[in-house]
Amino acid sequence: MAGVEIRHLSKRFGDLYAVNDVDLAIREGEFLVLLGPSGCGKTTLLRMIAGLERPTAGEILIGGERVDDAPPRARGIAMVFQSYALYPHRTVARNISFPLEAVGLPRSVIEQKVRWAAEMFSITRYLDRYPRQLSGGERQRVALCRALVRDPKVFLLDEPLANLDAKLRNTARDELKRFQRQIKRTTVYVTHDQVEALGLGDRIAVMDGGRVRQVGTPQEVYEEPVDTFVATFVGQPPMNLLAARDPALPPGTLLGFRPEHFLPRGHFAAGEPLRTFAFAVRRVEYLGSDRYVYGTVSDDVIDDATVIAKLPATVGTTIPEGERLEFAVPQRALRYFDGTTGARRL
Amino acid sequence: MIAPRSFADREDLLGAAMLAPALAYVLLLVGVPFALAIVLSFSNATAGSLSFGWAGFSNYAAILADPIFRRALGNTAIVTIGSQVLVVVLATAAAQVFRAAFHGKRTARFILLLPWAVPVSLAAIAWTWIFDSTFSVINWTLKVAGLLHGWLYWLGDPGLALVAIIIVQAWRIFPFATVIVLAGLASLPQDVMEAAIVDGAGFWRRLFHVELPLLLPVVAVAVLFGVVYTATDLGVVYILTGGGPANTTQVLPTLAFQRGIQGADLGQGAAIAVFLLPFLIAVAIAMLRLARHTEVGAK
Numbered sequence: 001m002a003g004v005e006i007r008h009l010s011k012r013f014g015d016l017y018a019v020n021d022v023d024l025a026i027r028e029g030e031f032l033v034l035l036g037p038s039g040c041g042k043t044t045l046l047r048m049i050a051g052l053e054r055p056t057a058g059e060i061l062i063g064g065e066r067v068d069d070a071p072p073r074a075r076g077i078a079m080v081f082q083s084y085a086l087y088p089h090r091t092v093a094r095n096i097s098f099p100l101e102a103v104g105l106p107r108s109v110i111e112q113k114v115r116w117a118a119e120m121f122s123i124t125r126y127l128d129r130y131p132r133q134l135s136g137g138e139r140q141r142v143a144l145c146r147a148l149v150r151d152p153k154v155f156l157l158d159e160p161l162a163n164l165d166a167k168l169r170n171t172a173r174d175e176l177k178r179f180q181r182q183i184k185r186t187t188v189y190v191t192h193d194q195v196e197a198l199g200l201g202d203r204i205a206v207m208d209g210g211r212v213r214q215v216g217t218p219q220e221v222y223e224e225p226v227d228t229f230v231a232t233f234v235g236q237p238p239m240n241l242l243a244a245r246d247p248a249l250p251p252g253t254l255l256g257f258r259p260e261h262f263l264p265r266g267h268f269a270a271g272e273p274l275r276t277f278a279f280a281v282r283r284v285e286y287l288g289s290d291r292y293v294y295g296t297v298s299d300d301v302i303d304d305a306t307v308i309a310k311l312p313a314t315v316g317t318t319i320p321e322g323e324r325l326e327f328a329v330p331q332r333a334l335r336y337f338d339g340t341t342g343a344r345r346l
Numbered sequence: 347m348i349a350p351r352s353f354a355d356r357e358d359l360l361g362a363a364m365l366a367p368a369l370a371y372v373l374l375l376v377g378v379p380f381a382l383a384i385v386l387s388f389s390n391a392t393a394g395s396l397s398f399g400w401a402g403f404s405n406y407a408a409i410l411a412d413p414i415f416r417r418a419l420g421n422t423a424i425v426t427i428g429s430q431v432l433v434v435v436l437a438t439a440a441a442q443v444f445r446a447a448f449h450g451k452r453t454a455r456f457i458l459l460l461p462w463a464v465p466v467s468l469a470a471i472a473w474t475w476i477f478d479s480t481f482s483v484i485n486w487t488l489k490v491a492g493l494l495h496g497w498l499y500w501l502g503d504p505g506l507a508l509v510a511i512i513i514v515q516a517w518r519i520f521p522f523a524t525v526i527v528l529a530g531l532a533s534l535p536q537d538v539m540e541a542a543i544v545d546g547a548g549f550w551r552r553l554f555h556v557e558l559p560l561l562l563p564v565v566a567v568a569v570l571f572g573v574v575y576t577a578t579d580l581g582v583v584y585i586l587t588g589g590g591p592a593n594t595t596q597v598l599p600t601l602a603f604q605r606g607i608q609g610a611d612l613g614q615g616a617a618i619a620v621f622l623l624p625f626l627i628a629v630a631i632a633m634l635r636l637a638r639h640t641e642v643g644a645k
Contacts, residue, residue: 052540073546085541089559098555099545146545 002063002076002153003028003186004049009058010210011044018044020210021058029184031177033201035191037233041210042190043158049188050079050156063153073102075154078147082159084139086131092142093118093127099150117149120179137168144179155180155187161196173199194234198222206230224335228342231256231335237292242305243339252339255302259292259310261333264317265326272330277302279309279327284319293319297327386616393610405617415618418589418596422622424508425597426577429515430569436516437523437568438558441531444524462521470585473514477501477586504594507587511595514586515576523568530564531557563637570633577622598622 004026011019019041026032034042047053049060051072060068067075078099086095093114100110118124121141131139140160147155160176161169177200180187191197197204198218205215206229214226225231225239232238237259244255265276277297285292293309309327311319319325336345354360390401409415444455461469476483477500488494500510534557542556558565580599583589589596589604596604598618606615 050544052543072544073548077544079541079544081537081541083535083537085535085537087538087542087556098542098547101555102546102548102551146541150545 003030004154004188005059005061005064006045006049007059007061009045009048009060010056011041011048011053012056017041017210019048019055022210022212024205024212024215026186026188029186031180031187031189031200031202033189033191033197033204034207035194035197035201035204035234036207038192040207042192042207045207046079046156046158046188046190049075049154050077051075076152077154077156078150078152079156080140080143080147080158080160082162084131084143084160084163086139086142086146088131091128091130092123092134095131095142096127096146096149099146103150113149117145120148121145136164137172140164140172144176148183153186155185157187157189159191160189162191162193169196176200194236198234204234206233208233224344226344228254228256228337231337235259237308237310239335240305240307241337242297242302242307244301246301249336250345253345254337254339256335256337257329257333259308260312261329262307262309262327263311263315263329264319265328267315267317268328268330273332274328274330275334276326276328277307278324279307280324281319281321284321289313291315291319383616383620386612387620389613389616391612393607393612401613405613406621409614409617409621414593414596415601417594418598418601418618419621421508421595422577422597425511425515425583426573428508428512429519429576430572432512432516433519433523433572434565434569436520437527438561438565440520440524441527444528445531458524459521461517466518466579466581467585469518470514470582473510473517473582474501474586477510501587502591504591507591507595511583511586511597514582515579518582519572519575523572526564526568526571527561530561533564534560566633566637570630573629573633574626577626 004024006022006024006026009019009022009024010017022041022045024032034045036042044053048055048068049062051067051070055068058068059066062075062077087098090098096114096117097110100113105113114127115124118127121144123138123141123145126134126138126142131142134142140163143160161172164172173196189196189200198221201218203215203217204221206213206221208229214221214230216224221230221234225234228241232241235258239256239258240262242255244253245251246253246255262277262279265274268274278299279293279295279297281293281295283294285294290313291311293311295307295309296304297307298304311317337343338345387405388401388403390399390404391397440458444451444458448454475481479499479502482498482500484500485494485498488498498506501507538556538560539552542552547555577597578599579597580603583595583597583600584603587595589600598621602615602618604615605611605618609615
């Protein structure tokens with residue numbers, strides 16, 4: 001087992017820094033998710049760890065050893081691609097055995113390992129089929145199987161669930177997490193889907209513009225975002241940010257709170273310290289498990305800021321469109337950010 | 347008032363009208379001569395005479411009994427297979443080179459394609475000089491490099507002459523095959539190649555276990571074209587050796603030309619030319635089946 005350490009890692013394509021001076025320590029056995037919008041550099045970072053991309057500068061260590069000059073096969077990694085990248089001309093069994101054949105293991109050992117890996121993902125039935133005869137979920141398992149069979153020190157997963165249909169994704173996520181817990185292997189997982197990131201990651205590294213903005217547990221990233229980027233990227237709908245001219249706060253402060261904390265005033269207990277707002281409701285969106293309420297708030301320190309409230313189905317209050325209602329946010333849920341830099345203010 | 351359908355709206359008529367020229371071309375310029383050749387092969391027709399009698403299989407019996415024909419048949423097979431093996435190896439290698447980015451790639455690609463654009467006769471004449479018994483560029487080069495001690499009579503020795511023909515035929519098809527393989531390489535899924543790298547496969551393993559199997563349908567098409575072009579080619583052998591020395595390098599097209607046109611025995615010439623047809627059809631079917639069979643995991 002081994003952790004991954006990344007020091008001052010950069011990758012430049014022409015004038016563009018896809019990855020810009022990233023430092024990241026991934027612990028042994030940890031499930032780390034690289035989360036960010038497309039073009040943030042997360043995939044490039046993963047590909048540099050895999051050895052498919054050469055860093056412009058910086059160091060990569062796996063299990064304490066420098067690997068940034070080593071070819072992919074010498075790094076002890078296995079990778080699962082978004083498209084699964086199965087070998088279309090080989091059967092499932094021959095797909096899984098490919099990395100073992102490359103190492104030159106004896107045939108009997110290969111057969112035994114393929115069977116073991118296939119049993120792990122319950123795909124023994126498909127061993128003689130070709131990839132194109134399999135469904136998306138089955139292909140994804142074959143890809144995981146092929147990664148597992150090499151017994152790598154580090155798993156690298158590039159959006160492995162993105163090509164599955166929405167129905168399958170929940171079970172696949174659960175399976176993936178159980179699998180990782182079972183084998184306890186360091187895993188780096190790239191996604192742009194915050195639900196996957198929050199659900200799977202032991203820790204999440206949020207990336208934007210080639211830099212890591214924040215590294216932390218799902219709770220830390222969600223509840224204590226270090227800047228407005230993380231605050232608005234993680235969470236659906238994004239955190240509400242309002243410019244506040246509060247004399248108690250430094251000028252240019254942004255007030256932030258999550259839509260699910262913005263609820264009708266009457267919903268809170270009597271003693272709870274609250275910040276109340278006059279909320280002009282424009283439109284209510286019924287989404288089954290939740291209602292999203294769109295509107296504006298304004299008071300003596302806030303001018304007509306657009307906000308969204310997310311009311312769970314358990315909040316039964318009727319919300320008439322076009323009316324002004326009293327909404328509130330608990331003081332403990334308020335976050336403050338610098339309006340120019342976006343950085344968190346405590 | 348609804349406007350009536352114009353000619354351009356009538357897809358049935360329009361389609362037929364647009365197909366007609368192509369159909370007429372194929373029927374008149376390919377179909378008719380082809381049918382005529384088959385009929386001639388069963389006749390005792392001769393050039394310069396209008397008599398035309400049914401000869402049954404006697405033309406075929408005659409050529410099959412003829413050692414020169416059997417030699418030509420063997421030569422056709424040797425030249426076709428030899429040149430195509432060479433082409434497949436060279437074209438796959440060249441495609442690997444042209445896949446990389448390097449300075450002057452456009453120029454190199456242009457030069458690569460030249461043999462394809464040069465008329466066969468012109469190229470063959472240039473090659474006769476390269477293989478010339480006195481001025482042979484190859485011989486002098488080998489000599490200066492100290493690799494050759496005797497002297498090679500390229501077109502004078504039956505074995506060497508076949509080698510020369512194979513070289514020229516390979517040279518002629520090679521650019522086309524390279525372009526096809528290059529297109530095939532470009533269409534290979536990039537992440538499958540990367541998966542093979544991550545899975546620890548080295549260059550040769552990737553080439554033989556991933557790339558080439560995936561390229562097989564494309565290569566099969568290139569080979570099919572090459573086989574047909576080479577097996578039916580008259581120009582190269584005709585200019586290079588004229589079938590000589592002593593009919594040892596005849597191939598079926600040159601022999602058919604010699605017997606049918608120069609020797610005025612149209613019936614036998616046609617029989618020689620038509621003889622290859624079933625083989626070529628068999629090759630085409632086999633190649634196309636191979637291509638379909640290996641198409642991404644098909645059963």
